Structures are given as structure tokens and as C-alpha cells.
Amino acid sequence: MKDFFKILRRFIPPYKKQLILNFLFNLLSALFTVFSVAMMIPILDIIFDTAKDVTSLVPWEMTKDAVFHNATYYITIFKNENGPGFTLLFVGLFVILATLLKVGFYYLGAYESITIRNGVVKDIREQIFTKILKLALPFFSEERKGDIISRITGDVTEVENSIMSSLDMFIKNPIIIIVLLVSMLIMSPSMTLFIFLVLPVAGFIIGRVGRSLKKVSREGQDKMGEILTVVEETLGGLRIIKAFNAEKKMNARFYSELHDYKSIMNRLMRRRELAHPLSELLGTIVIIVIVWYGGTLILGKRGELSGTEFIAYIAIFYQIINPAKAFTTALYSIQKGLASMDRIDKILMADITIPESPNAQPVSTLKNTIEYRNVSFSYDEKVVLNKVSLTIPKGKTIALVGQSGSGKTTFVDLLPRFYDVNEGQILIDGVDIRSLKLHDLRDLMGNVNQEAILFNDTIFNNIAFGIESTSMPEVIAAAKVANAHDFIIETEHGYDTIIGDRGSKLSGGQRQRLSIARAILKNPPILILDEATSALDTESERLVQDALEKLMKNRTSVVIAHRLSTVRNADLICVFHEGEIIERGTHDELIALDGRYKRLHSMQMF
Numbered sequence: 001m002k003d004f005f006k007i008l009r010r011f012i013p014p015y016k017k018q019l020i021l022n023f024l025f026n027l028l029s030a031l032f033t034v035f036s037v038a039m040m041i042p043i044l045d046i047i048f049d050t051a052k053d054v055t056s057l058v059p060w061e062m063t064k065d066a067v068f069h070n071a072t073y074y075i076t077i078f079k080n081e082n083g084p085g086f087t088l089l090f091v092g093l094f095v096i097l098a099t100l101l102k103v104g105f106y107y108l109g110a111y112e113s114i115t116i117r118n119g120v121v122k123d124i125r126e127q128i129f130t131k132i133l134k135l136a137l138p139f140f141s142e143e144r145k146g147d148i149i150s151r152i153t154g155d156v157t158e159v160e161n162s163i164m165s166s167l168d169m170f171i172k173n174p175i176i177i178i179v180l181l182v183s184m185l186i187m188s189p190s191m192t193l194f195i196f197l198v199l200p201v202a203g204f205i206i207g208r209v210g211r212s213l214k215k216v217s218r219e220g221q222d223k224m225g226e227i228l229t230v231v232e233e234t235l236g237g238l239r240i241i242k243a244f245n246a247e248k249k250m251n252a253r254f255y256s257e258l259h260d261y262k263s264i265m266n267r268l269m270r271r272r273e274l275a276h277p278l279s280e281l282l283g284t285i286v287i288i289v290i291v292w293y294g295g296t297l298i299l300g301k302r303g304e305l306s307g308t309e310f311i312a313y314i315a316i317f318y319q320i321i322n323p324a325k326a327f328t329t330a331l332y333s334i335q336k337g338l339a340s341m342d343r344i345d346k347i348l349m350a351d352i353t354i355p356e357s358p359n360a361q362p363v364s365t366l367k368n369t370i371e372y373r374n375v376s377f378s379y380d381e382k383v384v385l386n387k388v389s390l391t392i393p394k395g396k397t398i399a400l401v402g403q404s405g406s407g408k409t410t411f412v413d414l415l416p417r418f419y420d421v422n423e424g425q426i427l428i429d430g431v432d433i434r435s436l437k438l439h440d441l442r443d444l445m446g447n448v449n450q451e452a453i454l455f456n457d458t459i460f461n462n463i464a465f466g467i468e469s470t471s472m473p474e475v476i477a478a479a480k481v482a483n484a485h486d487f488i489i490e491t492e493h494g495y496d497t498i499i500g501d502r503g504s505k506l507s508g509g510q511r512q513r514l515s516i517a518r519a520i521l522k523n524p525p526i527l528i529l530d531e532a533t534s535a536l537d538t539e540s541e542r543l544v545q546d547a548l549e550k551l552m553k554n555r556t557s558v559v560i561a562h563r564l565s566t567v568r569n570a571d572l573i574c575v576f577h578e579g580e581i582i583e584r585g586t587h588d589e590l591i592a593l594d595g596r597y598k599r600l601h602s603m604q605m606f
Contacts, residue, residue: 146229162337399567402576
């Protein structure tokens with residue numbers, strides 16, 4: 001239970017007011033539960049004619065004898081004046097009133113509990129999503145997307161259905177149990193102490209079964225993450241699956257995961273369903289033992305209770321059974337939910353590997369240079385960049401060429417701090433980028449990637465993505481520069497057209513032109529183009545290349561290109577090979593050098 005209370009300390013503080021009200025209403029509900037049951041004693045006395053008339057009052061004290069004596073006095077007077085039948089009705093009205101107050105406060109407690117439950121679930125999902133946006137890209141290369149989706153959906157739902165739904169039981173039921181036990185202790189200390197000896201045995205048995213649920217539940221949630229990963233990969237790769245006739249293979253893989261999940265859930269649910277019959281059996285055993293023990297005391301004239309008081313005592317104890325059963329069910333559910341919370345915490349507690357310095361400096365523009373100084377970087381053990389140095393003057397266009405895997409994309413990804421260097425420094429105007437505000441740093445740059453990354457939204461919102469405020473004329477102007485305006489106005493709703501998941505309603509060239517328009521609208525001082533024209537047809541490539549060349553004038557640009565014809569006019573071309581810059585110069589200088597660049601150029605010309 002230590003883990004459960006740790007979760008409450010993390011997420012409950014914003015709802016302290018609701019928690020206090022919940023506690024207060026549940027306490028009042030428990031008190032009126034005792035009162036309504038206690039009123040059964042005079043009813044039974046009247047029915048069985050066992051009541052002794054009380055003709056005098058005693059001083060009021062907070063003791064059972066004083067309260068019962070004086071209550072019986074007033075009932076005696078009322079009975080002598082109105083008769084037993086009317087008295088029975090009058091006492092019954094008190095029971096109805098007490099029950100009304102009991103259920104009314106019960107509802108108010110549940111009302112406040114709903115606010116806590118839904119608020120905490122909302123907070124958890126919000127924290128997960130916020131943390132996902134803060135985590136660095138390396139975290140996601142280690143995690144399956146399907147598993148992350150499973151945590152923000154299935155695991156949070158499990159926390160809601162187990163921990164948060166159990167919270168009400170965990171607050172309300174102990175209050176009811178404690179109030180009822182105190183009432184029983186006042187009525188008969190000896191019998192209640194006997195109950196204290198019997199109940200821990202039942203609690204121990206239930207606890208042993210409940211602890212085994214956590215491990216099985218974690219296995220189930222992990223397996224659901226794997227299932228969602230298979231689904232996500234299948235949806236993303238349907239074209240390849242169909243092209244290679246791999247439907248049978250994917251179906252077999254999915255069936256295998258589903259079969260394993262079914263086996264795990266069978267074990268989990270069988271143990272969970274054991275909670276109700278086990279608590280029912282143990283509750284019945286405890287009641288029989290108590291009735292036997294109390295009955296022997298009354299029959300032997302050794303008990304503190306009369307026959308009618310003993311019936312009321314058993315009735316009060318019976319009121320404990322349902323809260324106790326619900327409490328044990330909550331213990332089962334909490335164990336299941338804790339397994340899901342462990343998986344959620346893998347995201348919430350993950351280290352932010354791209355931290356912002358506490359004294360980070362603001363930056364608004366590039367004044368002079370970008371400098372890579374002896375930069376090294378590796379993914380795990382694989383060295384991707386090895387002591388690379390390069391100075392990029394403001395307003396110049398730098399082209400990066402070389403074979404795939406030579407380190408070009410990693411080189412540009414280090415500039416906006418998608419990753420941090422292992423050794424060396426990257427400086428903007430002489431200041432290490434790790435000393436700059438992350439938001440300001442990335443605000444200096446516009447990115448156009450090899451794969452156009454778009455969202456299931458309107459064309460307007462995709463072009464204006466990340467811009468605080470912009471107008472339609474500005475978006476249209478950016479689209480015209482990117483050679484996108486003509487095809488946009490031909491769509492069904494123009495700039496208000498929804499483009500589908502990842503832009504699925506558009507062609508590859510159209511998607512790329514929208515991402516180019518997005519970079520143009522941002523109008524950043526630094527432009528990063530990673531194979532920006534690779535998805536365009538020949539005519540569009542020529543038009544967009546002209547637009548990009550106009551855009552790159554007087555702007556610092558870093559261009560990754562496989563088609564060397566697109567970077568002939570770059571101010572500097574750097575040739576990457578196995579994580580190092582092995583050649584650098586203009587196009588003509590590199591051709592004259594007769595090295596790797598010329599060989600690449602010759603192959604493309606051929």
C-alpha cells in the first residue's frame with residue numbers, strides 16, 4: 001500500500017478541498033448509519049414487549065447507558081400517551097429520517113469523489129502528453145510507439161478503473177468501518193475485541209491473493225503495448241505488406257500476440273474474480289463465529305447486551321460486511337492499477353536528456369557565425385560523427401553531400417538540439433547552444449525534411465503550424481513561393497481542406513511543397529533543408545528549386561542533398577564519409593580536386 005499512498009501524494013493535492021468534503025460527508029453518512037440501526041432497538045423492544053418503562057432522567061453524558069436511558073424515558077412517555085402502535089410508527093419515522101440523511105450524505109461524498117477521480121485522470125494524461133513533448137528524440141528510438149500509445153490510453157484507463165475508482169472505497173469504507181466498530185466497541189467491548197482477533201486472519205488471506213495480481217497485470221499491459229505496436233506498424237506498412245503478400249505472416253504475428261494476451265488476462269481475471277466469493281465466504285464464517293460467541297454469552301447471562309441489543313449489534317456488524325468486501329475488492333483493483341502506474345512512470349519519471357540550463361540566455365537572431373568545434377556524436381556504441389569542425393558564416397549556403405549513413409542528417413539534427421553532442425561544442429555567435437534557451441534556439445530555424453511531416457488538419461493550419469498569429473494573405477504568399485497555391489485552390493475547400501492522416505489525401509510532391517511553404521512562412525534566419533526536393537516531380541522540382549534559391553538569398557542555409565545538381569551554387573560543399581568531412585570547397589574546386597565528390601558527380605551525370 002506504500003505505492004498507493006505515494007500516488008495519492010503526487011496527484012491528490014490539487015483536490016484537497018474535495019477530499020476534505022468527501023471525508024466529512026462520508027463520516028456523517030456513517031454516523032447516521034449507526035443511528036438508523038440503533039433505532040431498531042426500541043422498535044424491537046416495543047414489538048416483543050421487552051422494554052422496561054423508565055420514569056426518570058439521568059444527567060446527559062457521552063456514554064451508552066446515559067443515552068439509552070434518557071432515550072427510553074422519552075419513548076416511555078410517548079408510548080404511555082399515544083399507545084405502542086403509534087409509538088412504533090413515530091420511531092419508524094426517525095429511522096426513515098436517519099436513512100434519508102445517511103443516503104444524502106453518501107451521495108454528496110460520491111459527488112466530490114467524482115471530481116477527484118476525473119480530475120486526477122485528466123492530470124495524469126496531461127502530464128504524460130506534456131512529458132512526451134519534452135523528452136528528447138533518443139527516448140523514442142528506444143520505445144515502441146504502440147507501447148507509448150498503450151500507456152496514455154489503456155494504462156491510464158486501468159488506473160482510472162482501479163486506483164481512482166478504489167479511492168472512493170478507500171476513503172469512504174474505512175470511515176464507515178471505523179465508526180461502526182467504535183459503536184460496537186461502545187455497545188460490547190468483549191465481543192468487539194473478539195472480532196478484532198478474527199478479522200486480521202481473513203484480511204491476511206485476502207491480501208495474499210491480491211498481491212499476486214500486480215505482477216500478472218503488468219504482464220498484461222506490456223503485452224497490450226506489443227499488440228498496439230503490431231497494429232501501428234501494420235497500418236503504416238499496409239502498402240508493403242500487400243506488395244510482398246505478407247498478410248499471412250502479419251496475421252500470424254498478431255494472432256500470436258493476441259493468444260499470449262488472452263492467456264495472461266485469463267490468469268488475471270480468474271484471480272480477480274476470486275475476490276468476491278472469497279470475501280463472501282470469509283464474511284459468512286466471521287458472522288457465524290460472532291453469533292456463536294455472542295449467543296453463548298447471552299445464554300449464559302455473561303454478556304453486556306440484551307437479546308434486542310444483540311440483534312442490533314449483529315445488524316451494525318452486518319453493515320460492515322459490504323464496506324469490508326468492497327474494501328478487499330479495492331485492494332485487488334489497486335494492485336492491478338499499480339502495475340499500470342509503474343508503466344506510466346516509465347514516461348513520467350524518464351530523464352529529460354536535453355535539459356535547458358537554469359541560466360539559459362535568450363537569443364533572437366544569428367549575427368555572425370555558426371561554428372561546429374571538434375564535434376563528436378555516437379548512438380550507443382556506433383560513432384556517427386568524429387571530431388567534425390565547420391564554420392558557417394551568416395548568409396551563406398552550406399551543402400552537405402555523401403553516401404547514406406555518413407552523418408549528414410545527424411550533423412544538422414545537433415543544431416536545434418534534437419540530440420546533444422558527446423564531445424566538442426556547437427556555437428552560435430560564440431555562445432554554446434547548450435547555454436541558450438531551447439525555445440529561442442529552435443525559433444531561429446526552419447526545417448524541411450526528406451519526409452514531409454503533416455497533420456490531419458486543414459491546409460491553412462499545416463502551413464501556419466507553429467506560428468502564433470498569421471493571416472490568410474501571408475499563408476497564400478508562402479504557398480505561392482513554394483509552388484503550392486495552384487494545387488491548393490483546386491482542392492474541394494481550398495485552404496480549408498482537411499488533408500488526412502499525415503497528408504494521405506495529397507501526393508508526395510504536394511505534401512513536400514506544403515512543408516516548404518511552412519518553412520517559408522516562418523521566415524527563420526537559419527534554414528535546414530534535408531533532401532527538400534527529393535519527393536517532387538521534375539517540373540515541380542525546378543520551380544521549387546528556384547523558389548528555394550530566392551528564399552536562401554541573404555539567409556544562412558544548411559542543405560543536405562543527394563542530387564548534386566541541386567547544390568552546384570552553394571557557397572561551400574562539405575563531403576561526408578564515415579562521420580568525417582573529407583572534402584570541402586565550391587563545386588568547381590571539388591571537381592578540380594578529383595576526389596570522392598568528383599566520383600559521386602560522375603556517377604550521377606552518367
